[in-house]
Amino acid sequence: MSFEIILTCPKGLENLLAVEAATLGLQAPRELPASVQGMGSLETAYRLCLWSRLASRVLLVLSRFPVDSVEALYQGVRRVDFSEHLSANGRFLVDFSGQGAGIENSQFGALKVKDAVVDQFRETSGQRPSIDRQQPDLRLHLHLSRGQATLAIDLAGQSLHQRGWRLQQGAAPLKENLAAALLLRADWPRIAAEGGALADPMCGVATLLIEAALMAADCAPGLNREHWGFSAWLSHVPAIWQPLLEEAKERRASGLARPPLWIRGYEADPRLLAPARANIERAGVAHWVKVYQGDLSRFAPHPDQGQRALVVCNPPYGERLGEAKSLGFLYQHLGERLREHCLGWEAAVLTGNPELGKQMGMRSHKQYALYNGALPCKLLRFKVEPEYFYRENTKTAEAPATPLALSGGAQMFANRLRKNLKTLGSWAKREGIECYRLYDSDMPEYALALDIYRDWLHVQEYAPPASVDKTRAETRFAEALAAIPSVLNVTADKLVVKQRKRQRGLEQYQRKGQAGSFIEVTEGAVKLLVNLTDYLDSGLFLDHRPLRLRLAREAAGKRFLNLFCYTAAASVHVAKGGARSTTSVDMSKTYLDWAVRNFARNGLAGPHHLVQAEVMGWLAEDRGEYDLIFIDPPTFSNSKRMEGVFDVQRDHVRLIDLAMTRLAKGGVLYFSNNFRRFVLDKGLTQRYQVENITAQTLPADFARNRKIHQTHRFTAG
Incomplete structure (x- = not known):
C-alpha cells in the first residue's frame, strides 16, 4: 500500500532532503517550502524516520479536503475513521498550522480538530480519548492553506533533530539536522570515505562532531531515540519496523568497529567540555570523537601526515550592538589559523553575517543559503589553497588578508x-x-x-x-x-x-548577551569573576579599586554593610581582610548569584549575608548595627522591583541619613557615586563629620578622568 508522505525540514534544506529521501525510497519527491512531498510504503515511512538526517518530521497523510468554514474543517476531520489509529481511551495531541476560512488562530484550529476526534469517539463508543502534550499515543498534524486541509499522522512524534543523545546544550545550540546539512554541503561524506579528518575549533557541545562521526560510521541518526510517534499507533506494524531496526543496529556495529577517523573539537569555555563529552558518550562515538579545551589562538590540528581534512565551525554571528566589530577580528584570526595550520584542507563556516566571512582573507569557492531558526545564514566553503588567498594591495570589494596600513x-x-x-x-x-x-x-x-x-x-x-x-x-x-x-x-x-x-528606562538592567563566559582575575588578596560579554559592565568597577583595598585594610573585626553591592567585590575584600561579618544588599538576583560565586572562589564561608531587597526600603526596616558601611548607588534607577525611581542627587540625603542610623559608635561610612554633576547636600556636613576623599580614591589609571567618581567619608558628629 502506498501513502502520501510529507517531510518537513528547516528552510533551505529542501533540495538536500529531496535527494536524501529518494535514496531512502520516497517516490517522486517534490520540493515545497520547508518540506518535501512524495509517495511511499509504510516501510519507506519507517526508514525515513530512522535514517533521515535532515527531516524534522515524517507526516503520513490521512486525508485532504476543502475547507471554506470552521464547520467544514470539523466535518472533514470527522470523516476520517480514527478507530484505526487510536483507542477510545487513548491519548492524542493536535498540531495545527496555517490559516483561512475564518480560522486565524492555530490554537482555535487545533481545538476544532480535537473536538471532531473526540465527538466521533463519543458517538461510536461512548468514550473519549484525552489530550497528552508529553507523550501521546497519536500525534495529528493539520495544515490549512488556500482553502485546502491536509490531515496527517506525525510518525516521528518529537522533531527528528532530537536524536536522543543531547541532554545539554550551549548558549546558541545548532540543531542536529542543520548540523548534518552543513556537513553534507561541505562534502564530508566524500572526505570521510577517503579516510579524512575533521576539526571544529569552536565546537560547543560537540553537535557537528557527533553528526560527522555518525555519518562516517554509517549510524542511523534515530537509533538513540526511545520513543516514536508510531509506537502506540494502532496501525503500527512491528513486523515491518523491527527488521529495519535490527538492520540499522548491525550497520552501526559494523561501522563503529572500523578504525575510527580523526575527529577533534576545541572549546574555549571549560564549562562546555563536560556536556560535550557526555553527549559524545551517549551518542556512542567516544572512541571516534575527542574534545579539548583551547581557544582559537591555540588551534593547530595535527592529523596524520597527508590526510585530507575538513574544518567546520559555527562561529558567533555578531547580532549584538558593537559585537560585529570585534567579531571581525575573530574571523580574521580564524582565517589566519587556517592559512597557517590547515594548508591543503577544506573549510566550511556557517555565518549569519557574510560580511564577517570576508574578514577571513580567503575567497569562498561556494556559498549556500541556509536558515538557523528564523535567522538567514550563509555556509561559506573554502579551499585552503594559496590561489584562494587575498594578497596585500589586491583591488577587491572584499577584505584583504593582511590589515590595511593605518591612517x-x-x-x-x-x-x-x-x-x-x-x-x-x-x-x-x-x-x-x-x-x-x-x-x-x-x-x-x-x-x-x-x-x-x-x-x-x-x-x-x-x-x-x-x-x-x-x-x-x-x-x-x-x-x-x-x-x-x-x-x-x-x-x-x-x-x-x-x-x-546613556542607558534609558530598563536598559541599564538588561542582559546584552548569553555567552556566560566568566574570567577569574586577581585584585589584591582576592580572586574575582568578571564577565566581559554579557553585560554592559564587567562585574568589577575598576575605578573603585583603591577604595576596595582601603576597606579591606580597615575591615579586621568589623561588621560591614555594603549597599547597592553589585557583585559584592568590596564585601569579598572586606571578608578576606578579617571582617567579623558582612551584609550585602542589592535588588538583582543575577548580581547576588554572581556574589555567591565570588565568595566561593575565595573559600569564604561564615557570617556573610546576601540580601535581595530595595535598599531604601530595607534600610528603613533593618535594625542591625555596623562598624563599616560602603554605599555606591547608581545615578538613576527605575527597576520594576522598587516603587518609584531612585535619583542620587535627589535621594542621597535620605539614603545617607538612614544608613547613619545603623552606623555604630566610632564607625565609618564611605559614600561614592559616579554622577559627574553631583553636589553633596550642605545639611549633611552640618549633621556629620564629612571628608571629601575623592583624590585618595582615584587610581593612577583614572588620573586623566578625575570626575569618574566622588567619594566622601562620614563619621558621627
Whole structure:
C-alpha cells in the first residue's frame, strides 16, 4: 500500500532532503517550502524516520479536503475513521498550522480538530480519548492553506533533530539536522570515505562532531531515540519496523568497529567540555570523537601526515550592538589559523553575517543559503589553497588578508596606546594589578575606553553626540580597532567590543548577551569573576579599586554593610581582610548569584549575608548595627522591583541619613557615586563629620578622568 508522505525540514534544506529521501525510497519527491512531498510504503515511512538526517518530521497523510468554514474543517476531520489509529481511551495531541476560512488562530484550529476526534469517539463508543502534550499515543498534524486541509499522522512524534543523545546544550545550540546539512554541503561524506579528518575549533557541545562521526560510521541518526510517534499507533506494524531496526543496529556495529577517523573539537569555555563529552558518550562515538579545551589562538590540528581534512565551525554571528566589530577580528584570526595550520584542507563556516566571512582573507569557492531558526545564514566553503588567498594591495570589494596600513590619525592613536602601555603597564606590573584602564578618550576624536582584564581586552565605544558625523565616528572607531591588536598583541578571541551610551528606562538592567563566559582575575588578596560579554559592565568597577583595598585594610573585626553591592567585590575584600561579618544588599538576583560565586572562589564561608531587597526600603526596616558601611548607588534607577525611581542627587540625603542610623559608635561610612554633576547636600556636613576623599580614591589609571567618581567619608558628629 502506498501513502502520501510529507517531510518537513528547516528552510533551505529542501533540495538536500529531496535527494536524501529518494535514496531512502520516497517516490517522486517534490520540493515545497520547508518540506518535501512524495509517495511511499509504510516501510519507506519507517526508514525515513530512522535514517533521515535532515527531516524534522515524517507526516503520513490521512486525508485532504476543502475547507471554506470552521464547520467544514470539523466535518472533514470527522470523516476520517480514527478507530484505526487510536483507542477510545487513548491519548492524542493536535498540531495545527496555517490559516483561512475564518480560522486565524492555530490554537482555535487545533481545538476544532480535537473536538471532531473526540465527538466521533463519543458517538461510536461512548468514550473519549484525552489530550497528552508529553507523550501521546497519536500525534495529528493539520495544515490549512488556500482553502485546502491536509490531515496527517506525525510518525516521528518529537522533531527528528532530537536524536536522543543531547541532554545539554550551549548558549546558541545548532540543531542536529542543520548540523548534518552543513556537513553534507561541505562534502564530508566524500572526505570521510577517503579516510579524512575533521576539526571544529569552536565546537560547543560537540553537535557537528557527533553528526560527522555518525555519518562516517554509517549510524542511523534515530537509533538513540526511545520513543516514536508510531509506537502506540494502532496501525503500527512491528513486523515491518523491527527488521529495519535490527538492520540499522548491525550497520552501526559494523561501522563503529572500523578504525575510527580523526575527529577533534576545541572549546574555549571549560564549562562546555563536560556536556560535550557526555553527549559524545551517549551518542556512542567516544572512541571516534575527542574534545579539548583551547581557544582559537591555540588551534593547530595535527592529523596524520597527508590526510585530507575538513574544518567546520559555527562561529558567533555578531547580532549584538558593537559585537560585529570585534567579531571581525575573530574571523580574521580564524582565517589566519587556517592559512597557517590547515594548508591543503577544506573549510566550511556557517555565518549569519557574510560580511564577517570576508574578514577571513580567503575567497569562498561556494556559498549556500541556509536558515538557523528564523535567522538567514550563509555556509561559506573554502579551499585552503594559496590561489584562494587575498594578497596585500589586491583591488577587491572584499577584505584583504593582511590589515590595511593605518591612517595618520590611527597611527597617532596607536602611538598613544604604546605610550600608555609603557607607563601604565609598568605601573600595573609593579603594583601587581591585573585589571586596569589603559585608555579613556585620551584623544577626543577616538572616543573609547580600553580596559585590560588579565590577557583580555575590553573596548567600549562611547556613542558620539548628535553634532558628530556618524560616518566619521564609525570610521575613526574602525581605525582604532585596526590599531589595537598589533599594538597590544591581543588575539581576536580575547577582544570584546561594546558601545557605551546613556542607558534609558530598563536598559541599564538588561542582559546584552548569553555567552556566560566568566574570567577569574586577581585584585589584591582576592580572586574575582568578571564577565566581559554579557553585560554592559564587567562585574568589577575598576575605578573603585583603591577604595576596595582601603576597606579591606580597615575591615579586621568589623561588621560591614555594603549597599547597592553589585557583585559584592568590596564585601569579598572586606571578608578576606578579617571582617567579623558582612551584609550585602542589592535588588538583582543575577548580581547576588554572581556574589555567591565570588565568595566561593575565595573559600569564604561564615557570617556573610546576601540580601535581595530595595535598599531604601530595607534600610528603613533593618535594625542591625555596623562598624563599616560602603554605599555606591547608581545615578538613576527605575527597576520594576522598587516603587518609584531612585535619583542620587535627589535621594542621597535620605539614603545617607538612614544608613547613619545603623552606623555604630566610632564607625565609618564611605559614600561614592559616579554622577559627574553631583553636589553633596550642605545639611549633611552640618549633621556629620564629612571628608571629601575623592583624590585618595582615584587610581593612577583614572588620573586623566578625575570626575569618574566622588567619594566622601562620614563619621558621627
